[in-house]
Amino acid sequence: MASPPTGCGTNLSSTYYNLCDMDSPWGIVLEAFAAAGVVTSVAFMLSLLVLICKIQDSNRRKVLPTQFVFLLGVLGLFGLTFAFIIKLNERTGPTRFFLFGVLFALCFSCLLTHTFTLAKLVRGKKPLSLLTILGLALGFSLVQDIIAIDYVVITMNRTNTNVFAEMPRTQLNEDFVMLLIYVLFLMAFTFIMSLSTFCGSFTGWKRHGAHIFVTMLFSIAIWVAWITLLLHEPLKPIWDDTILSTALVANGWVFLLMYILPEFILLTKQRNPRDYPVEDNLCKPQFMKQSYGMENRAYLQEEITQGPESPGSSTHYAPYSTHFQLQNRDSQKDFSIPRPKTRSSPYDDYGGRKDGN
Template sequence: MSSAPGGCRSGLDPRYYMLCDKKAAWGIVLEALAAVGAVTSVAFVIALLVLICKVQDSNRRKMLPTQFLFLLGVLGIFGLTFAFIIKLDGGTGPTRFFLFGILFALCFSCLLVHAFNLTKLVRGRQPLSMLAMLGLALGFSLVQDIIALEYVVLTMNRTNVNIFSELPPPRRNEDFVMLLIYVLFLMALTFLMASFTFRGSFTGWKRHGAHIYLTTLLSIAIWVAWITLLMVPTPGTQWDDTILGSALVANGWVFLLAYIAPELQLLTRQRNPMDYPVEDAFCKPQLMKQSYGVENRAYSQEGVTQGTEETGDTLYAPYSTHFQMQNRNSQKDFSIPRAQTRVSPYSDYEGRKDVS
């Protein structure tokens, strides 16, 4: 049995050597960065819970469940880094192939839904509801779950968990990249949708779109770099775990610093009326026109015509109200009656006759 490297205690399982080997310092560095990133993600979750009652803008409040889901994905990314620091075996192999794409699909699905909602807000349209955004984010990420589950089950032939460590490194790397095609599609779609957030009349939402745009742009750069290094034979297969672990940590910190941290700063800002249409009337009709109903004659053009022919003095005001104004002739005398003297029928009854 070989002795433990410097920094590791004696009797430690050899597959954990990279966590403490001072000669291979990359493992210790990635371990520290991943641990700090995980703690920071938990701190951001707590901060969102604390600030949720201080959010004044209802449309920012609607994004909180999706952002919570996003932070859970980032927390999982930092945790998955340890599976790439530990030696590839029957335990870490299925974990790597199954969770890598699922966690990134979850994060990019949340960014995609946020960007799509911003394209509606920046144009003054009715935004998505809270449940709709959460459902869309879970729905987009579910596709990668199905893909990863089918691949892992078919590759392991249901029971052979050691197949991933037994595969030749070039074949293993090709399968790993092919398994992430849907994640690449989500990333490209998110980048395209984020670019659409810069076109609109309500500029207050464009800053949110800039956060998503920058986050996706940096993520694309990281993914192009690690896929290129993984597929070319120059660095050597001994650096495969280092490349993938570094990509996880780098992308996780991009998610926190380029998206979550700026969003927290804007979360408690006072609602700006300039970010919405007049009176926040998303459902207010833009063009008022005359209604031609059959059952309500007051709003019918036919009723207006017939009323004119019958009365001859109907006044119609087309730009004011649709109720008709008519000049009616007074038929009754509404003057106050005055007291009058009446002649008594007994005034001439005196028991005598008039002498002519």
């Protein structure tokens, strides 16, 4: 019997050597990053519960349940890393094939539904409701659950739990990648939807879309790298577990640093009125111009296609004023003050006698 590597006890099974092997410390390094990711994810989840009452923007509050589910998925990814550090056996095999795609599908589905509501907000439309966002996220991820259950049950033939350890390496890796086709579709769809969040007039929401865009960009790069390395036959089989566990840890930290951390910074930000369309915009007067009448003045709406009003032109109906407005008219009556005039007295010709006497 071979002696255990440096750092491992003599009574420890060889299945767990990667957890403590000091001669090949990749397992120790990855489990340290995974453990730190678990602690960070739990801290974010607790902070989310504490800050929920301090969020002023109702549209940010609608995404909180989905982001909490997202953190549960990230927490699961860090925990799943230990199943890849431990050697493949009858217990870790089904766990790997089932949870890898399910957890990533849950995370990408949460990001996808967030882009749906951002695409509406950035265009000034009514966003999705809280239950709709959460329901869509769980619904999208449920498809991968069904695919993974069918594959694991059919492959294990209900009884042979050690089939994954006995499977040839080439077939094992090809089946692992083929099982994730739906997750690859979710990744591509989420990346495209994140681009649509940059098209709109309300720029305040574009920053949230940028978080998802950067997250998906790094995630796609990680997935392309580990799939290429996993299917690269010249590599030794011992590297398979290292590649997959590294991909889990790297993508988990991308989720935390590129998406969760920036979202938490904006979580309690005060609601900005410029991020929303003005209500009753049609009733609000615009392009108002002053015109003076003879006794009063009214605010008349200036049409964009018309030039300045000519003098003497008739006034039109203006909002926020009476329907009957005074107009400039030329005076046709004489309102001057009359002055006294002298008249002859009727007694000027009176001589004090009657005619004929």
